[in-house]
Amino acid sequence: MTYRLTHFWLRLLFLGLLAFPFSLKAQDKKPNIILIMADDLGVETIGSYGGTSYSTPFIDAMAEQGAQFENCFAQPLCTPTRVQLMTGQYNVRNYTQFGQLDRGEKTFANLLKDAGYKTAIAGKWQLGKEADSPQHFGFDESCLWQQVLGATDENGFDTRYSNPVLEVNGVAKQFDGGQFSADVNSDFLIDFMERNRDQPFFLYYPMIITHCPFVPTPDSKDWDPSSPGSPTYKGDAQYFGDMVAYMDKTVGKILAKVDELGLSEETIIIFTGDNGTDVPVVSQYRGQAYVGGKSRTTDNGIHVPLVVKWDSHISPGTQSEDLIDFSDFLPTLLDLAGVKSPKALPVDGVSFLPQLMGKKGNPRDWVYFWYSRNGDMESLKEFARNKEYKLYATGEFYNIQKDWEEKQPLAMDQLDQADRKAHQSLEKALKKFEGIR
Known part of the structure; x- marks a missing residue:
């Protein structure tokens, strides 16, 4: 009986050792x-x-x-x-x-x-x-x-x-x-x-x-x-x-x-x-x-x-x-x-x-951009955008769904409620990066 029990546990241990590395590797x-x-x-x-x-x-x-x-x-x-x-x-x-x-x-x-x-x-x-x-x-x-x-x-x-x-x-x-x-x-x-x-x-x-x-x-x-x-x-x-x-x-x-x-x-x-x-x-x-x-x-x-x-x-x-x-x-x-x-x-x-x-x-x-080919501030273009609007740090604001080529910025005194909400959100995004450089 003792031999059989010992043999059983040794066999179980052997099978477990074989299985363990493979399951660990897969996991x-x-x-x-x-x-x-x-x-x-x-x-x-x-x-x-x-x-x-x-x-x-x-x-x-x-x-x-x-x-x-x-x-x-x-x-x-x-x-x-x-x-x-x-x-x-x-x-x-x-x-x-x-x-x-x-x-x-x-x-x-x-x-x-x-x-x-x-x-x-x-x-x-x-x-x-x-x-x-x-x-x-x-x-x-x-x-x-x-x-x-x-x-x-x-x-x-x-x-x-x-x-x-x-x-x-x-x-x-x-x-x-x-x-x-x-x-x-x-x-x-x-x-x-x-x-x-x-x-x-x-x-x-x-x-x-x-x-x-x-x-x-x-x-x-x-x-x-x-x-x-x-x-x-x-x-x-x-x-x-x-x-x-x-x-x-x-x-x-x-x-x-x-x-x-x-x-x-x-x-x-x-x-x-x-x-x-x-x-x-x-x-x-x-x-x-x-x-x-x-x-x-x-x-x-x-x-x-x-x-x-x-x-x-x-x-x-x-x-x-x-x-x-x-x-x-x-x-x-x-x-x-x-x-x-x-x-x-x-x-x-x-x-x-x-x-x-x-x-x-x-x-x-929103996503944010700080873009300057040579790292200089003179050529810098900084802006934030969502799926519909884009706001440059210099103030230009576009509805890029209607004007993706950015031919005409939106007039600030003619913004509707959706425009103003988007402007506020993107302005807040730009402010997150003020003073970093």
């Missing part, structure tokens, strides 16, 4: 996070938002299978957006100058790495020329354009697309075998994903594409694999559609790899753009011609897509009208990882994870 593994941000891509370029000029089947499918946010707003230009996105703070607190992120700042990658994530970045940097910049800001591995090196080679050819010059973990490399940078960057991230599939990973892909110069892609009829790069900054806007299609195809490539690795239920994939489409581009958007507005504070400079996919977690076809700005990404990513933001770190953003899960969450009443 405790944090979700993988992939954040993809296209360069110079406004909301009007995406089919699921009502754009009809370009082909974006993979992003459209993401929206069908996941969530789409109607009111997501970035800064009008790349560096201001990237600083706000990565730190969760409005530029009024920590922006220095174009092409730089203050090395005293903590980014979402720093915080996720500290929480046990393996982290990688590929694409466009432009946040400081120190050789260790990506690693300093929390990325284990990097494959970047315009880190230490400039945008052109010694002959004046742009180095970002065909046969690109990229810096891989801080070491410059000329890809001269007919490669296209979107393929090099996505292959780098896929390799990282494959090597780290058994632990939580964070991939940040600030894409180089669709920024000018507008050039042929490998899917264009006149693609030249021997091209040394564009000799001009703008290139030719006729290729913008090809670039949008290739951007979308690259997103699809990453989605397919997540599925192939069996990680679709463990991986949240977020797609957005860093600012509006470049100025020469005119697209068809919801039945009207829509001019790109990069660097402008009107809607065509700041209204960007936000599409999120997470199989078995986000209900297919989720639509949200809630206001989102780029300070909201950091707290959302930390929420996903179950990480608390350090008390000493000021975070202006509000997590939108509840909305992704079909809950009400804590929707914003």
